[in-house]
Amino acid sequence: MLSTWKQTLSASLAGRIRDRFGIEHRPVAEVPPRRSLGDLAFPAPLHLARQLGRPPRKIAEELAEGWELPAGVLALKVEGAGYLNVSLARSAFAARLLAAPPVLPTAPEGAEKIVVEHTNINPNKAAHVGHLRNAVLGDLLVRCLRALGHPVEVQNYIDDTGVQLADVVVAFLDLEPTSLADIKAIPEPFDYVCWDLYARVGRWYEEDPARLELRRKTLHALEAGEGERAQAARLIARRIVGRHLRTMARLGIGYDLLTHESDILGLHFFDHAFGKLQESGAIRLEAEGKNEGCWVMPLAESAEFAGLEDPDKVIVRSDGTVTYVGKDIAYQLWKFGLLGRDFAYRYWMEAGLWETAREGAESPPAFGRAGRVINVIDARQSYLQKIVRAGLEALGHQDAAERSVHFAYEMVSLSAATARQLGMTVAEEEGRSVEMSGRKGIGVKADDLLDRLVEKARDQIAQRHRELGRPELQRLAEQIAAAALRFFMAKATTTRVIVFDLDEALAFEGETGPYLQYSLVRGRNIQRKLAGAGLPAALDEAAVAALPEELWSDDLWELVHLAAGATEAVEKAAATLELSLVARHALELAQRFHALYHHHPVLHEADPGLRAVRQAAFQVAMRALAGLCELLGIEEPERM
RNA sequence: GCAGCCAUAGCUCAACUGGAUAGAGCGCCAGACUACGGAUCUGGAGGUUGGGGGUUCGACUCCUCCUGGCUGCACCA
Incomplete structure (x- = not known):
């Protein structure tokens, strides 16, 4: 506006x-x-x-x-x-604002499809707060793009043939021999069990490096997709992915498609891409040197990769297996519809979404064939993402390379205080933060954090509303917990490392999700009370347009002005991928509203003109705030 | 060594990408009519924007050098 x-x-x-x-x-x-x-x-x-x-x-x-x-x-x-x-002119402006959606769909008619890939957690252990940053940012981006009118397809890539999963298979079959039936029977939380096993198998390898041979053997089995090891891997990955999806659902995060790396291999996507890479001369077989027997992509000529220690990137290892980058090039080609092959698809009923398969449903939705691809992947993988782009370029797909966006965000580390709470010994001179490590089992699990937030929210609501029953209390607490967590992740600038501190994340006051929710609840209560007093709960466009101009004080007008900036904030966030702009704009609206709330009573104002202009300003502001909260995945609770 | 990111109040972060008096939250101090709900609000203390130089009407923002921190540069992902 x-x-x-x-x-x-x-x-x-x-x-x-x-x-x-x-x-x-x-x-x-x-x-x-x-x-x-x-x-x-x-x-x-x-x-x-x-x-x-x-x-x-x-x-x-x-x-x-x-x-x-x-x-x-x-x-x-x-x-x-x-x-x-x-x-x-203020009244006319406010009236128009009231008549339009709070966030305007400004994308051009027939805008191209955007594929957004996010979450991508290895299916071998529970999700931790680092994964949450990825998922929250990815989901926020998706919601922003959709609100602006872009067709979006959300993909969650499951690396079910990788080393991390192989390690947990080794843990189950070799470290602590367990039958498939027994793995199946392990009670929830299965991802927590694997969290500990994964850390244990790492130490077990260190005790005797010869055991790494088991990892190699397992990795081959996973790539081949046959035998007991592959079966165990499928079972484990299935159970873990189910857990991850449930965790994300607690935060309102969902997907259109799960893409399995095993299907990329099983349907020979890479073989296909490999042929193309060979033909175009993008890769060559190394006859000597340290990469002897490998297919490598030479990067020396590109200015982007100047100064690398090794100017060649291995795509196919000397034992014939494919590296992650190789598989990712094939996957990226498929996303643009440039591979010349497609997956089969089946619907995963319990999870309620589609996933790739070797053989599948009759007429699945049309996946892939994107006009633009955005990969939400942390900044540490910038180098690999550049190589994927370079691969597309080498194949002559200049356009697709330019439309491949790496949405890079910085990682999450743990504050020294929080690391100590987890039982780590952190020396003073070790600095302010500690990196998380799935390999060592160090990190704050997403579900643990959510559980603590729910518990805290429940206590606080129970104190305020003694009349509420247990189920309603629980539902409200979950809404507040999700809001607190999502806002915590969304408000941070993407280029900055989040030093995760448990006490800070558990806060419900100040610049937090619950603070935004409290604004919405207050706004709603004004409407309820107005209706209770026999007055209109909401003003219509005409009533606002008719307000005399001189009723608008600068501070009330400022609130309307701010509300009008919502669309621009979302557009800018989506265009620059600085998504914290959405959170900051919502926060500013809420702050301004709270401040005015105390000085501008609506219900208790005797003068009908003053009452109307205040009601109009608050109504406009609450609409905008609600719109932004929806993008942030923050629900409006009935009460709190 | 090369590359990327970061450095702003005691702490955690903003500052519309070069604009008007550098703003919030937390913490600290002092307050808010029996309230449209105090998960809120008002006021106060707190700053040589890591350091030097440069570009111009104007710099937290751009250029350059320096200091300090994090990350990446695998036949792991």
Whole structure:
């Protein structure tokens, strides 16, 4: 809503500059720091000062004189060093805002499909808070893109033929021999059992490195997909993936498709890609040196990879197995519909989603064939993601390479205090944080954290609402816990490491998810009370448009102004992949609302005009906040 | 060694990508009409934006050098 004004006024000002000075200039629009200065600011005179060799204020005055402004603009002023500031007609603006969706679908008609890949947790242990950052960011991105009107397909890649799963198979079959039937019978939480086993098998290898031969043997079995080891792997992966999906469902995170690495192998996707890579000369068989017998992709010629110790990347190992990068190139080609092959698909009934298969359903939905691909993968894998892109380029798919986006975010480490709570000894000089390690079994499990949040929320609600029964208490607590966790992950700038601190994550006050929920609950309560007093719970567009302009105080107007910026915040977040902008905008709205709430009573206001303008401002703000909360995966509780 | 990310209040982080007086939360201190719910709000203390130099009307933001921290550069993913 605000951006529409920015565009029209910017275009209008461009015309004015052309008329007055004969210069082509695209004026940028900003929001002035205080509402008393106006609603939109154009620093164009400052930008033009040098070129014209005149003081900016003088230029501003000349431009202001005779600039014909469109209807809906109330005032134009020259401010500060030479800003052109514009004020908008408030009632009309608020009314229009009320009539439109809080986040506008601004994507062009018939926008191309975007495939977003996220979560991608190895199916060999419980999810931890590091995985949560990935899933929360991925899901937030998906919700933003969908709200803006983009068709999106969400894929969750399951590495069910990799080393990590192989290690847990070894743990079950060799370290602590267990029959398939017994593995099947292990009670939940199965992913917790594997968490400990995975750490144990790591130590077991260290005691006798010869045992690593079991890992190699298992890895081959998984790739071949046959025998007891492969069967055990399928069983384990199945159970763990089920657990992961349940954990994510607690946070409202879901997927359209699970892609199995085993199917990429089983359907010979890589063999197909391998042929193409050979033909194009993108890879070569190394006859000597340390990579003897491997198929490698030479990277030396690309400036992007300048200064690498080893300018070649192994794609096929000397024993004939394929590296992760090789499989990922094939997968990436498939996502764009460039591989020339497709998976079969089947519907996983209990989980309620589609997954890849070797043989499958009659007429599954059309997966893949994306116009753009966004892979949500932590920043440590930037190098590998670059190689995948380089692979597409080497195959002549320049366009697909450019449309392959690596959404890189920084990792989550543990604060020294939290690491100590987990029983680790952390020396003072070791620094502020400790890296998590699935291999060593060090980390905060996602479900443990969620359980603690639920418990805390339940205690607090029970104190406030003694009348509530257990099931309702539980439901509310789960909503609040999910909001706290999702907001905690979403508010952090993606390029910064999160130093995870348990006490901080358990907070419900200040800049938190529950704080946002509290705003929504308060807003809703005003409406309830109004209805109870026989007044309309909500105002319609016409009623707001008819409000006399002078009723709007600057602080109430500021709230409406902020609400109008919601769409722009979401657009910017999706375009730059700095998703914290969504969280910050929602937070700012809530903060402003809470502050006004105390000074602007609605129900207890005798003057009907004042009451209406306050109601209108709050209604507009709550709509925008609710819209942003939906994107953040934060639900509005009945009470809290 | 090469590459990427980071450094802002005691702590955790913002600052519309070069703009107006660098803002929030936590913590600390002092307060809020028997309330549209105190998971809230108001006020206060707290800053040479890691350091030096440069670019210009204007720098937390861009360039350069330096310091300190994290990450990556596997026939692991």
